[in-house]
Amino acid sequence: MSFQNPVFIPGPTNMPERLRKAVDMPTLDHRSSLFGEILHPALQGVKKILKSKTAEIFIFPSTGTGGWETALTNTLSAGDKVLVARNGMFSHRWIDMCQRHGLDVQIVETPWGAGIPADRYEEILTADTSHQIKAVLATHNETATGVVSDIAAVRRAMDAASHPALLFVDGVSSIASMDFRMDEWGVDIAVTGSQKGFMLPAGLAITGFSPKAMATVDAAKLPRTFFDIRDMAKGYAADAYPYTPAVGLLNGLKLSTEMLLGEGLDNVFARHTRIAGGVRAAVDAWGLELCAKSADVYSDTVSAICTPEGFNATDIVSLAAKKYDVAFGVGLGEVAGKLFRIGHLGSLTDVMMLSGLATAEMCMADLGLNIRLGAGVAAAQEHFRSTAGVPVLAAA
Numbered sequence: 228m229s230f231q232n233p234v235f236i237p238g239p240t241n242m243p244e245r246l247r248k249a250v251d252m253p254t255l256d257h258r259s260s261l262f263g264e265i266l267h268p269a270l271q272g273v274k275k276i277l278k279s280k281t282a283e284i285f286i287f288p289s290t291g292t293g294g295w296e297t298a299l300t301n302t303l304s305a306g307d308k309v310l311v312a313r314n315g316m317f318s319h320r321w322i323d324m325c326q327r328h329g330l331d332v333q334i335v336e337t338p339w340g341a342g343i344p345a346d347r348y349e350e351i352l353t354a355d356t357s358h359q360i361k362a363v364l365a366t367h368n369e370t371a372t373g374v375v376s377d378i379a380a381v382r383r384a385m386d387a388a389s390h391p392a393l394l395f396v397d398g399v400s401s402i403a404s405m406d407f408r409m410d411e412w413g414v415d416i417a418v419t420g421s422q423k424g425f426m427l428p429a430g431l432a433i434t435g436f437s438p439k440a441m442a443t444v445d446a447a448k449l450p451r452t453f454f455d456i457r458d459m460a461k462g463y464a465a466d467a468y469p470y471t472p473a474v475g476l477l478n479g480l481k482l483s484t485e486m487l488l489g490e491g492l493d494n495v496f497a498r499h500t501r502i503a504g505g506v507r508a509a510v511d512a513w514g515l516e517l518c519a520k521s522a523d524v525y526s527d528t529v530s531a532i533c534t535p536e537g538f539n540a541t542d543i544v545s546l547a548a549k550k551y552d553v554a555f556g557v558g559l560g561e562v563a564g565k566l567f568r569i570g571h572l573g574s575l576t577d578v579m580m581l582s583g584l585a586t587a588e589m590c591m592a593d594l595g596l597n598i599r600l601g602a603g604v605a606a607a608q609e610h611f612r613s614t615a616g617v618p619v620l621a622a623a
């Protein structure tokens with residue numbers, strides 16, 4: 228196993244040296260004022276990346292999944308109804324968590340490869356005249372299928388129905404890589420983790436709560452202790468945590484937000500769009516198709532690439548790991564064996580991406596797929612030649 232190659236999985240992502248060093252720090256007394264100098268800038272940085280002026284940020288030693296649990300348990304009570312589309316493994320897991328918490332889940336079954344059907348949400352919310360639905364759940368970027376959904380459209384659907392439900396958005400594989408506008412989209416709870424767009428090790432659940440979400444917390448009856456944001460808020464007011472914080476990770480998060488904001492969010496998003504464009508040009512040159520059904524739902528952080536009938540796509544991932552020491556993502560759930568995934572988010576350059584595409588080509592050729600070596604790489608090179616170095620505003 229070599230650690231010299233970048234990974235091309237959709238999280239955890241490659242870690243810049245500066246962030247690895249920021250995470251590796253000597254023991255610090257988390258009850259000293261020094262901790263506040265790490266905590267508060269990290270919270271403020273996250274708030275800027277969420278594009279929110281009003282959100283309260285809560286960060287737990289956990290992962291994105293813990294962020295889901297934080298959202299549900301702090302705002303809802305057993306039996307509450309929630310509306311959610313299932314269009315991939317991550318939305319499926321969120322639904323499973325809702326059901327295990329005794330919520331009444333209205334599921335909109337959606338083809339894997341399609342985005343959230345905002346029009347269906349609008350019909351259902353309009354019909355819910357007694358406002359039984361307490362929360363609408365949306366997975367911004369379905370990491371299993373490489374599909375991005377239009378959260379602004381979900382908000383418009385809720386507003387068109389004049390429905391007061393809260394809007395919870397899983398942004399684990401979008402936030403800090405693709406545009407996310409918490410206030411403008413009326414997102415009530417945003418959820419993410421440290422190991423994707425923030426380029427850190429796994430270990431932090433990162434959440435933002437709108438004032439409207441905050442107003443529901445005392446009435447919510449689902450049990451919570453570790454994830455109780457009221458205890459966390461009390462801790463923050465005293466530069467502390469209700470328990471031992473993950474100080475190194477928070478120090479990394481502080482620096483990560485500085486790096487992202489220093490690069491400029493528009494530049495970060497444009498970099499992801501450009502690299503994703505190169506990957507998609509390669510997929511096209513290979514004669515393969517994305518799981519994502521149409522260009523409007525193509526994700527800029529992960530591409531799920533379908534292989535021909537009868538071929539086991541997981542073989543590509545296994546061979547890449549064994550023969551070339553390179554990591555790609557396997558298909559999950561319904562699409563296991565039918566596709567492989569290339570993660571292209573976080574700390575990544577055009578040049579790194581070319582090495583990943585070249586590796587995918589070697590694996591596919593090794594496994595007998597009809598791939599001409601260099602075809603996808605050349606298509607990506609052309610894409611990068613024409614888009615790299617172009618100032619974002621000029622390109623947009």
Ligand SMILES: *Cc1c(COP(=O)(O)O)cnc(C)c1O
Nearest residue numbers: 290291292317368370399400420
């Ligand atoms: C990675 C991911 C998760 C799960 O996050 P963990 O940090 O592994 O708990 C949830 N949702 C999406 C969309 C993801 O990509």
